[in-house]
Amino acid sequence: MPPTQAESVIKNIIREIGQECAGHGEIVSETLAAFMVKAVVLDPSNGFNMDRTLMKSDVQKLVKVCVCRLLDSKNPSLDTIKMQVYFDMNYTSREEFLEEHHRVLESRLGPVMREITDNRACAREELESLYRKIVSYVLLCSGLGSPTDIKIVREATVPAILHEAIPATTQHIDSQIQIAQDQAYRYTAILEKAAKNPLMSVELQPYMLKEALYNVRQYEVFLQIILSDVITCAQEVEMMTKQLGAQLEQLKMTIKSKTAVPTSQVFPIFIALSRLWTSFQDETVLISVLSNLTTHLEPFLGSHDLLFPEKVMQNLLDGLTVKTDVCRVKEHLEDRVHLVDFRKQEWLFPETTANFDKLLIQYRGFCGYTFATTDGLLLPGNPAIGILKYKEKYYTFHTKDAAYLFAENPEHYIDLIKEKAKKNAELIQLLELHQQFETLIPYSQMKDVDKHYIKPITKCESSTQTDTHILPPTIVRSYEWNEWELRRKAIKLANLRQKVTHSVQTDLSHMRRENYSQVYPPKDASTQSMREGSTRVPRPQIYLAGLRGGQSKITSGVKVNLTRAVDET
Numbered sequence: 001m002p003p004t005q006a007e008s009v010i011k012n013i014i015r016e017i018g019q020e021c022a023g024h025g026e027i028v029s030e031t032l033a034a035f036m037v038k039a040v041v042l043d044p045s046n047g048f049n050m051d052r053t054l055m056k057s058d059v060q061k062l063v064k065v066c067v068c069r070l071l072d073s074k075n076p077s078l079d080t081i082k083m084q085v086y087f088d089m090n091y092t093s094r095e096e097f098l099e100e101h102h103r104v105l106e107s108r109l110g111p112v113m114r115e116i117t118d119n120r121a122c123a124r125e126e127l128e129s130l131y132r133k134i135v136s137y138v139l140l141c142s143g144l145g146s147p148t149d150i151k152i153v154r155e156a157t158v159p160a161i162l163h164e165a166i167p168a169t170t171q172h173i174d175s176q177i178q179i180a181q182d183q184a185y186r187y188t189a190i191l192e193k194a195a196k197n198p199l200m201s202v203e204l205q206p207y208m209l210k211e212a213l214y215n216v217r218q219y220e221v222f223l224q225i226i227l228s229d230v231i232t233c234a235q236e237v238e239m240m241t242k243q244l245g246a247q248l249e250q251l252k253m254t255i256k257s258k259t260a261v262p263t264s265q266v267f268p269i270f271i272a273l274s275r276l277w278t279s280f281q282d283e284t285v286l287i288s289v290l291s292n293l294t295t296h297l298e299p300f301l302g303s304h305d306l307l308f309p310e311k312v313m314q315n316l317l318d319g320l321t322v323k324t325d326v327c328r329v330k331e332h333l334e335d336r337v338h339l340v341d342f343r344k345q346e347w348l349f350p351e352t353t354a355n356f357d358k359l360l361i362q363y364r365g366f367c368g369y370t371f372a373t374t375d376g377l378l379l380p381g382n383p384a385i386g387i388l389k390y391k392e393k394y395y396t397f398h399t400k401d402a403a404y405l406f407a408e409n410p411e412h413y414i415d416l417i418k419e420k421a422k423k424n425a426e427l428i429q430l431l432e433l434h435q436q437f438e439t440l441i442p443y444s445q446m447k448d449v450d451k452h453y454i455k456p457i458t459k460c461e462s463s464t465q466t467d468t469h470i471l472p473p474t475i476v477r478s479y480e481w482n483e484w485e486l487r488r489k490a491i492k493l494a495n496l497r498q499k500v501t502h503s504v505q506t507d508l509s510h511m512r513r514e515n516y517s518q519v520y521p522p523k524d525a526s527t528q529s530m531r532e533g534s535t536r537v538p539r540p541q542i543y544l545a546g547l548r549g550g551q552s553k554i555t556s557g558v559k560v561n562l563t564r565a566v567d568e569t
Contacts (some may be wrong), residue, residue, distance in 0.1 A: 020067040028070055032085045036066045039425030074305050076211040080218050080426040083300035087222050090293055090302040098282050112137050165287045166234045173227045173294055180220040187213040189322045195374040210376050216538035218430045226290050233283050239277055247272050324382040333398040345407050359394050363431045368399035369406040372416035538564045
């Protein structure tokens with residue numbers, strides 16, 4: 001059948017199912033009808049062959065079975081499917097919700113914004129009208145209330161941030177989680193006893209106790225998701241409250257007692273306060289949506305009181321010990337898988353895996369072996385026993401024996417779980433079996449199918465040994481890694497080009513070695529000239545007169561030099 005024709009047939013089947021249910025007073029959405037069609041076709045007990053074209057009789061049978069299941073008001077399985085469809089259609093991630101909220105808000109406030117920006121008021125009456133429009137825009141944007149209420153108008157001029165919804169919402173969700181867990185623990189105790197007593201198991205089959213367990217477990221999972229978002233909101237509000245105090249203190253220090261403040265100083269603070277106000281408003285809307293989502297999930301638990309009144313539960317619980325998930329984990333806390341028993345499988349433990357707590361465990365953390373061997377009993381897995389890594393997927397187990405038996409033939413138990421999910425379609429989302437049933441992946445999880453996969457970061461003790469010197473040492477003594485040392489050597493070599501080498505010997509060093517030298521003895525030497533020659537120096541002749549004195553008392557002497565010149569001789 002061509003894809004276009006097949007799609008047309010499916011739409012007609014969904015439309016006919018909706019009309020049949022409406023005729024019986026039950027309003028069914030197209031999404032719920034489509035999910036029910038796929039669930040009925042997957043169930044092998046209904047006898048639909050997905051490999052061949054549906055005949056007219058097959059279509060009629062399909063519509064009849066779907067309508068019958070959708071009109072069963074006392075079926076916990078149907079309540080679980082309705083809960084899953086409702087949550088899938090109404091829950092989005094924090095980022096997607098805020099983005100869509102801002103888009104819708106901008107589209108609604110667009111006309112008012114254009115009236116303000118396009119206004120060219122000059123007269124007093126026109127300016128007052130513009131002011132009222134601005135206040136109305138602030139009120140509508142902030143969501144405080146009607147712009148016609150004068151009290152709301154005054155409040156918008158000096159807004160105060162009050163968040164009392166977060167503690168109340170958190171307390172309500174915590175109480176609902178506790179109620180769901182207590183109910184699940186009671187159902188688990190009864191089913192655990194029935195698994196060991198075949199006669200009791202047959203007696204409990206009409207009560208649909210397993211379907212009720214799946215219902216409360218799915219409710220608990222959804223509440224945990226909502227609670228996580230509420231905690232994120234609380235953290236964001238706490239951070240923004242600190243930022244608000246800091247901005248107000250900065251504004252106070254900027255203004256002080258000044259009569260006028262430049263806009264360049266105060267306007268950025270107002271912008272920051274406006275953004276904080278918008279963020280507070282976003283958190284308020286998000287908390288409101290999460291609170292409403294929690295409230296609308298509660299009606300999907302209505303069949304429990306009808307099927308299991310307190311008197312019936314007390315009779316079933318007579319003589320039984322109700323254990324919590326924490327108690328079940330503590331019972332086998334010391335049991336661990338021994339790696340020596342497994343040569344081919346890979347096991348992960350807290351001390352050998354860095355991101356042990358962040359691994360995506362299959363079947364939402366429940367024991368796959370117990371679920372497969374007890375026809376659908378959900379018992380929490382204990383990661384401390386060891387996490388089995390098989391085909392890039394991770395499995396936890398309730399006991400050590402369950403881990404050993406599952407590891408012997410994982411494919412067998414995986415196929416059993418898949419066949420069980422075909423009979424109870426709500427298990428596909430509860431146990432996160434979307435990869436095995438790609439046609440039933442919830443829209444909210446389509447984008448995150450591959451994002452949840454986290455590879456383990458394993459660590460272990462290891463040692464190596466090498467020879468001291470495998471190859472002959474090649475140590476370059478002249479090698480220097482320090483750049484400054486190389487520069488120092490380069491400068492030294494450059495200076496040597498302009499230097500002269502000298503050597504000296506001192507009194508302390510001259511005896512360090514023996515020195516030898518060889519000399520020749522002196523000899524007489526003479527020369528002969530061709531003629532003899534001589535020279536004579538003039539004889540000095542100097543005479544003194546008047547030394548003997550005379551008749552006068554004063555003596556006067558005279559010195560006369562009569563020596564001949566050298567060239568006259």
